[in-house]
Amino acid sequence: MNKKQLKIGIIGCGYISSIYMENIPAYSHLSLVACADLDLERARSQAAAFNIPKACSVQELLEDPEIDLVVNLTLPQVHAEVSLQILEAGKHVYVEKPLAISLQEAKQVLEAADNKGLLVGSAPDTFLGTGIQTALQLIENGEIGIPVGASASMIIRGHEHWHPNPSFYYEKGGGPLFDMGPYYLTALIALLGPIRRLAGSARISYPERTITSEPNAGTKINVSTETHIAGTIDFAAGAIATLTTSFDAFGGSSLPPIEIYGSEGTLLVPDPNTFGGPVKLRKKDEEEFTDIPLLSAFQDNGRGIGVADMGRTILSRPNAHRANGQLAYHVLEAMHGFLESSHKGTFYEMESTCVKPASFSVTDQVFN
Numbered sequence: 001m002n003k004k005q006l007k008i009g010i011i012g013c014g015y016i017s018s019i020y021m022e023n024i025p026a027y028s029h030l031s032l033v034a035c036a037d038l039d040l041e042r043a044r045s046q047a048a049a050f051n052i053p054k055a056c057s058v059q060e061l062l063e064d065p066e067i068d069l070v071v072n073l074t075l076p077q078v079h080a081e082v083s084l085q086i087l088e089a090g091k092h093v094y095v096e097k098p099l100a101i102s103l104q105e106a107k108q109v110l111e112a113a114d115n116k117g118l119l120v121g122s123a124p125d126t127f128l129g130t131g132i133q134t135a136l137q138l139i140e141n142g143e144i145g146i147p148v149g150a151s152a153s154m155i156i157r158g159h160e161h162w163h164p165n166p167s168f169y170y171e172k173g174g175g176p177l178f179d180m181g182p183y184y185l186t187a188l189i190a191l192l193g194p195i196r197r198l199a200g201s202a203r204i205s206y207p208e209r210t211i212t213s214e215p216n217a218g219t220k221i222n223v224s225t226e227t228h229i230a231g232t233i234d235f236a237a238g239a240i241a242t243l244t245t246s247f248d249a250f251g252g253s254s255l256p257p258i259e260i261y262g263s264e265g266t267l268l269v270p271d272p273n274t275f276g277g278p279v280k281l282r283k284k285d286e287e288e289f290t291d292i293p294l295l296s297a298f299q300d301n302g303r304g305i306g307v308a309d310m311g312r313t314i315l316s317r318p319n320a321h322r323a324n325g326q327l328a329y330h331v332l333e334a335m336h337g338f339l340e341s342s343h344k345g346t347f348y349e350m351e352s353t354c355v356k357p358a359s360f361s362v363t364d365q366v367f368n
Contacts, residue, residue, distance in 0.1 A: 003068075005031050006311045009061045009091075011082060012073030013037040013046040016096065016303075020071055021050035023304035030311050036061040058082075062089040069094060069314065071307060076173055080105035083120070087112045092314060094121035094307050097182040098335070099328035101173040106332050110325050119314060120325030124183050125306030127190040128322060128360070129275025130294045135260070135267055136191055136359050138292065143281060144262030147192055150241035154180045155253035160211045160221060167221050169247070170209060175225040176245035177202075177335050180273065184243060184258065185331045187272035191260060193237045193356040194330060197349045200231035200338030205248040231338045236353070243338075275302060295360075322357035330354040 008030050010017055017035070024032045034054040037043040047055035054064075061067065062085060070086045072079060072095040080100035086093040087109070099122045100106035113120045126132065139147060154176060159166040168174050189195065205228050209221040228248045233241040258269035268280035268289060280289040306323030313321040330352045337348035 003315060005029055006068045006315055007066045008032045008069050008071060008307070008311075009034040009036065009064065009067040010052075010071045010073060011036050011058055011061060011086070012075075012096075013039070013043045014073065017046055017073050018050070019303045020073065020307070021046060021052065023302050024071075024307060025050075027304070027308040027311070029315060030308060034061050034064060034067060058085075062086065062091070067091055069307070069311065072096065075168075076101060076178075080109050083109045084112055087116055087118055087120075090116065090118070092119045092121075092310070094310055094323075095123070095328075097123040097328070098173075098178060099325065099332050101178075103329075103333060103336055106329050110329060113325065119310060119321065120328075121306055121310040121321055121323050122325060122328030123303070123306060123323065124186055124272070125303060125309075125323045126183055126272055126275055127187045127357070128305040128309065130296070130300075131270035131275060131277045131279060132187050132190060132272060133360055134277065134279045134292060134294050135269045137295065138267060138279070138281060139191060139260065139262070140359060143265060143283075144260060144267050145264030147237075147239045147260055147262045149239055149261040150188060150192060150259060151255075152184045152188060152241060152243045152258045153245075153253065153255040154184055154257070155244055155246045155249045155255060157250050157252065158209060158227065158247035160209045160213065162213050164213060164215060166209075166211060166213070170221050170223040170225060170227070172225050175227055175229075176247045177226065177229045177338060181229075181243075181245050181335050182328075182331050183272040184245070185334050186327065187258060187269065188233070188235075188241055188243070189327065189330065189354065190357050191258075191269070192235045192239050192241070194235070194353045195334055195350050196234045196236045197347050198231055198233045198334060198337050198341060199347045200229055200341040202226035202229040202339055202342040226339065226342075229338055229342070231341070233334075275300065275305075320355065324354075324357075326352070326354045327357065 043055040069092040260267040265283040310321040341348040
């Protein structure tokens with residue numbers, strides 16, 4: 001593409017849109033020109049708050065010939081539907097996690113993009129932040145030797161104690177695995193490569209929940225998706241990991257988000273739902289963990305790094321963007337695989353794979 005700047009539109013002007021609207025204009029090769037929502041007043045309010053030139057209907061945004069890439073921030077249940085509309089309009093799409101609810105829908109999105117010669121990107125892009133990238137550099141530099149194992153845990157109370165409308169989190173497509181699993185699985189794949197097979201156990205611990213947050217305090221929720229999932233992952237490169245995601249720990253948890261175990265040491269990786277640190281390393285001949293300085297070039301960029309990286313690929317760079325559709329599909333299949341394994345009582349053999357995302361170099365131009 002013989003352009004210096006990519007024109008960006010956003011569909012979906014809910015809560016998460018603010019961080020994208022704040023961060024995207026910070027990249028010189030991106031220009032945020034329009035936003036749309038089914039609630040036009042909400043789109044107008046966000047446009048005014050973030051100096052976006054145009055607030056409009058979804059259809060008007062899709063028909064705008066200036067827009068090259070659309071960021072899809074709609075509800076997960078319609079991620080695939082809206083992404084297909086964006087692709088049909090001839091525009092690249094970057095979608096919030098997950099890529100889709102079902103594998104069939106996700107395949108349709110990727111096939112439509114291939115047929116039209118367009119790109120698909122997907123959140124999360126937190127693995128591109130300084131925390132995960134610092135950990136990745138340590139692994140690639142051999143600081144922990146050969147990675148042989150890992151553990152990851154996202155164990156919390158359910159969202160009914162703080163979220164104003166938590167019902168979705170207990171429906172199909174919700175739960176701790178689909179809500180937070182993409183952050184942990186994407187980080188693990190970025191650090192250790194694609195998954196070969198996995199096994200899982202999953203249950204609905206409490207068939208009914210009571211909302212304790214306002215404005216719906218006292219309302220009962222019928223739970224229709226698993227709320228405690230524990231799994232084992234075999235990576236293609238040989239490492240074995242465990243992953244637990246849960247909304248059932250009413251007393252909380254003290255487990256670290258991610259640990260990587262290698263032949264020469266152990267690495268503590270920060271919360272993959274954040275972009276920062278801390279990162280800690282303990283070599284096999286050391287008594288304590290040491291704080292590792294973070295890669296300053298990639299600190300505090302926040303959500304939108306994935307869009308910026310994708311934009312550089314579209315404009316000028318031959319290598320694939322990192323938060324891409326194949327990675328997102330691999331993560332989605334893994335999440336479905338845990339549940340299928342639990343239901344069938346067998347290992348789930350992954351059908352998809354992906355390329356381990358390249359680490360950033362000091363000369364990378366994504367942020368210029």
